[in-house]
Amino acid sequence: MAVRLLGVAAVLAVVAMYCRYTARRLDRLHVRKDVAAVALDGQLRLRCEAVLELARELRGGIGDELRALAEATSQVSGLDHDREVAENALSVALTRLAGTRPTVFLSPSAAAVAVHDDALRAAIARRFYNDTVRDALVVRDRMAVRWLRLAGHAAHPAYFEIHDEELPTPAISVATRPSIES
Amino acid sequence: MPLRIGLVSPYPWDVPGGVVAHIGDLAEELLARGHHVQAIAPVDDDDAPLPHYVTRAGRSVPIPYNGSVSRLLIGPVSQTRLRRWLHDGRFDVLHLHSPETFSLSLLAMMNARGPMVATFHASAPRSRILLLLQNPLQLYLERLSGRIAVSSAARKTIVDHLGGDAFVVPNGVHVGRYARAAPIPGLPRPGGTLGFVGRVDEPRKGLRVLFDALPVLRKEFPDLQVLVAGPGSIDAVPPGVTVLGRVSDADKARMLASVDVFVAPNTGGESFGIVLLEAMAAGAPIVASRLDAFAQVLQDGRLGELVDVGNPASLAAGCAALLRSAERREALREAGRVAVMRYDWSVVAGEILRVYETAIAASTGVVEEDPVEIDTAALESTIGL
Numbered sequence: 001m002a003v004r005l006l007g008v009a010a011v012l013a014v015v016a017m018y019c020r021y022t023a024r025r026l027d028r029l030h031v032r033k034d035v036a037a038v039a040l041d042g043q044l045r046l047r048c049e050a051v052l053e054l055a056r057e058l059r060g061g062i063g064d065e066l067r068a069l070a071e072a073t074s075q076v077s078g079l080d081h082d083r084e085v086a087e088n089a090l091s092v093a094l095t096r097l098a099g100t101r102p103t104v105f106l107s108p109s110a111a112a113v114a115v116h117d118d119a120l121r122a123a124i125a126r127r128f129y130n131d132t133v134r135d136a137l138v139v140r141d142r143m144a145v146r147w148l149r150l151a152g153h154a155a156h157p158a159y160f161e162i163h164d165e166e167l168p169t170p171a172i173s174v175a176t177r178p179s180i181e182s
Numbered sequence: 183m184p185l186r187i188g189l190v191s192p193y194p195w196d197v198p199g200g201v202v203a204h205i206g207d208l209a210e211e212l213l214a215r216g217h218h219v220q221a222i223a224p225v226d227d228d229d230a231p232l233p234h235y236v237t238r239a240g241r242s243v244p245i246p247y248n249g250s251v252s253r254l255l256i257g258p259v260s261q262t263r264l265r266r267w268l269h270d271g272r273f274d275v276l277h278l279h280s281p282e283t284f285s286l287s288l289l290a291m292m293n294a295r296g297p298m299v300a301t302f303h304a305s306a307p308r309s310r311i312l313l314l315l316q317n318p319l320q321l322y323l324e325r326l327s328g329r330i331a332v333s334s335a336a337r338k339t340i341v342d343h344l345g346g347d348a349f350v351v352p353n354g355v356h357v358g359r360y361a362r363a364a365p366i367p368g369l370p371r372p373g374g375t376l377g378f379v380g381r382v383d384e385p386r387k388g389l390r391v392l393f394d395a396l397p398v399l400r401k402e403f404p405d406l407q408v409l410v411a412g413p414g415s416i417d418a419v420p421p422g423v424t425v426l427g428r429v430s431d432a433d434k435a436r437m438l439a440s441v442d443v444f445v446a447p448n449t450g451g452e453s454f455g456i457v458l459l460e461a462m463a464a465g466a467p468i469v470a471s472r473l474d475a476f477a478q479v480l481q482d483g484r485l486g487e488l489v490d491v492g493n494p495a496s497l498a499a500g501c502a503a504l505l506r507s508a509e510r511r512e513a514l515r516e517a518g519r520v521a522v523m524r525y526d527w528s529v530v531a532g533e534i535l536r537v538y539e540t541a542i543a544a545s546t547g548v549v550e551e552d553p554v555e556i557d558t559a560a561l562e563s564t565i566g567l
Contacts, residue, residue, distance in 0.1 A: 029324060032545075036327075039544035120533065124540040127349045128328040132544075134346050135324045169524060 023150045026139055030154045033132040037079055040125040040160065044087055047118040048073050051090060054111040058104070062097055069093050079129075079160050088162040094119065095165040105168045116167050123164045133157040184217045185538060188273035188549065191223035192285030194242045196230035198413075198428075200456060201279055201303050204353055209235055211354070211531040222267050224260070224286055239263050239286050261289055265551045268294055273549040275538045280304060281326075282319065282344070291322045292556045296549035297541045301330040302340050302348060304453055319344065327541035330534070335474045336453045349537060353456050354530035357522055360463035363435035370442050373405025374505045377441035377466060379434060379457050380448070382425065383414035388447030388471065393420055394494035395447075395501065403505055411437050438464035442511065443504045446470035449492045455479045458486070459525045462518035467511040469500040485518050 048070050055067035073086040094115070098105055104112050136157045139145060191205050202223070209219045219235050224242035232238070240260040264286065268276075278300040281287040291298065323329075323344060331337035331348035340348045369375060380387035389410065399406055406422060413428040429437065438444060444466035446458060455476045461468050468486030470476045480486040487504055490496035504511055523529070 025324075032324070035546055036544040039540060042543070043540070117536070121536050121540055124328065124349050124537055125544065127347050128540060128544050131326075131328065131346045135320075138320065138345065169529060 018144070019148060019150060022139065022142075022145060023152070026136070026145070026151050026154070029132070029136040029139060030151075030157075033129070033136050033157050036125070036129040036132045040122070040129040041077075041079060043118065043122045043125040044083075045074070047115070047122045048090065050111065050114040050118045051094070054104075054109075054115050057109060057111055058097075062093075062101070066090075066093055066097070079158070084160060084162055091119075091163045091165045094167065095163070098165065098167045102168050116169070119165055119167060126160055126162065126164070130159050130161075133159050185535075185542075186218045186272060186274045187212060187220070187538065188268070188271045188276045189219065189221040190276065190278045190287045190290045191221060192280045192283050192287040193224070194226045195221075195223040195232060195236055196225055196227050200353075200454075204303075204456075205279060206233065207354060207356065207527060208531060208534065209233070211527045212535070215531070215535075217535075220267070220271050220273075222264060222286065222290075237263070237267050239267075260286060261293065261556060264290055265293055265555070268549060268551045271549070275299065275541055276549045277301070277534075277538070278326075281322075288322070289556065291325060293552050294549055295325065295552050296547050297327050297538075297545040298325055298549065299328045299330060299537055299541045300326050301332065301351075302336050303332050304336060304339060327545045328537060330537060332454050333475050333478060335478070339453075351530060351533045351537065352525055353454050353459070354527040355456060355459040355463055355522065355525050357463040357526040359431070360435045360438065360460055361465070361519070363432070363439040363464055365440040366436055369440035371405075371407070373407060374403050374443075375441045376406065376408045376501060377437055377444045377461075378408065378410045378412070378447075379438075379444075379460075380412045381414045382410060382412050382416045386449050386451040387412070388449045388492070389416070391447040391449065391492055391494050391497055392445055393423070395498040396420055396422070398495065398498040399501055399505075402502055406505075409437055409441060434460070435464055438466045441466055443501055444468050445497070445501060446476060447489075447492075447497055448473060448476070452476065459522055462486075462522040465515045465519060467504050467514040468518070469497065469504060471497075481521070485521050486514060 051066055051070040055063045055070060057063075058066065069086075069090050073090050076083045076086045105116060108116065140151050140156070145151060189205050189209055191202055193199050193202050195202055205221060209221055212219045213235065220237065221235055222237045222239050224240060225232065225238040226241050240263060268290070275297045276290065276294055276299075278287040278290055278298065280303050281291045281300045282302065282304070287300070291300070323346070329340060329346065329348040330351050331340055332351070332353050334350055337348045337350055340346065376392070378389060378392055380389070382389050392408070396406070396408070408423040409426060410423060411426045411429045411434055416425070419425055426437070438461050444461040446455070446468065448471050450473065452473050452475045455470075458468055458470060458476060458479045462485065468480065470480060470486055470488060471491040472488040473491060477483070477488055480488060482488070487500040489500035504514070
């Protein structure tokens with residue numbers, strides 16, 4: 001009897017250790033995801049502001065369209081589906097601008113350089129954020145984690161999916177680069 | 183604002199190789215931009231001269247990996263040196279290279295906390311060891327703020343084997359150094375010259391395929407010559423082939439600027455194809471195997487002739503097509519010179535810096551040593567050293 005009790009106690013101890021360890025790991029993963037979400041949100045905001053600035057110098061319909069899209073995007077907060085739709089529309093419009101008027105980015109104004117830079121940073125931040133979501137989901141989706149509710153009350157992480165625009169990079173003259181030959 | 187950046191190399195600094203060259207170039211580019219850069223690497227030769235920014239982590243141990251022998255390092259001495267380096271460096275961001283290998287990079291990933299990014303250089307269609315290690319590695323990969331892949335092939339390897347995603351930042355090349363290289367006196371010559379760069383005794387570099395294509399090419403171009411630059415030894419050198427042995431980067435650039443066609447007959451194991459970029463920068467028209475990585479760099483044939491992998495007849499046909507047409511060669515030279523600017527270190531380092539800044543924004547605190555030290559003896563016995 002005593003042996004059996006000891007056995008049960010040992011199993012319970014192992015389960016408790018697993019729960020404690022996994023709950024802590026999940027907590028770490030959620031914090032990491034939240035910090036990455038703040039970084040992504042901030043970078044998307046910067047991209048939006050940069051697009052507004054660029055829209056002011058663009059003549060014709062595309063300038064008006066970009067301004068309308070950027071203003072609409074700035075009204076949405078959080079990283080939910082509405083934000084995805086708004087940011088995606090902005091990405092698609094930028095891609096179209098790059099296609100129809102590549103000179104905007106090939107011989108860019110300060111505003112176009114800022115859009116290029118912030119769009120690239122937003123793409124990196126999005127990749128990083130989605131990685132943190134994925135890492136958290138891998139642990140959350142384990143059967144034991146779901147049954148034992150080890151994730152607690154932390155919101156279910158969701159990927160942020162938008163089209164990454166590819167804006168042309170202006171050609172750099174080799175001659176004007178600072179030389180770093182040793 | 184200047185950043186404090188720590189770079190970790192998995193491979194010995196004193197053994198020439200693509201990853202080490204990449205880390206060195208990146209360090210110099212970042213230093214030139216005014217950042218504080220320190221690197222740590224295994225060093226096999228105690229007397230080897232090192233750049234001022236490199237710290238020795240100890241000697242490396244040879245391990246078979248991904249079809250060739252990798253000289254990696256792991257052990258208590260390197261862990262102590264690594265932790266001291268982490269402590270003294272007070273880095274804003276730590277940049278690991280190939281942390282999926284049993285190496286100093288893996289050890290660094292296990293021993294550090296804070297903003298950390300990793301570059302995955304390898305592309306393996308199906309790596310059993312990576313699949314096997316997916317679960318134990320995941321625990322540590324969770325520490326990374328972000329991952330960089332050097333090509334979409336390398337990114338696919340990450341997605342398939344490790345899960346998660348990576349941002350693609352290609353390898354860099356100092357375009358100016360190659361663009362300014364003067365041709366070797368007497369070249370180009372009327373009979374035509376082909377160029378090859380790479381280890382001559384590494385089958386996957388494909389020198390054999392080029393040799394097998396030569397008899398066919400000789401029928402149309404009897405005076406054709408071949409320049410071969412790269413370390414290693416071969417016993418049978420066909421007539422008309424000059425083996426230069428290991429050459430300096432400057433001489434490699436001159437060689438590339440001298441040939442009519444640069445040939446990359448590789449049969450596999452390439453995740454990027456930096457040598458194609460060097461050829462483009464030097465203005466050499468390219469014939470290359472249709473490997474995923476090569477096809478991407480050459481934009482599916484727009485920037486060079488793609489031929490069947492390991493097929494001498496196809497290689498000969500590709501070379502002949504370029505040797506016949508001076509206009510086609512000139513068109514490829516021009517297109518290559520424009521396209522390669524995207525890979526210049528000025529552009530690539532800018533992207534890597536943006537990755538650093540994003541990683542810092544997406545993490546809390548600075549880089550510090552993890553309070554838990556790794557039991558390296560247990561780790562070594564687990565992987566059967």
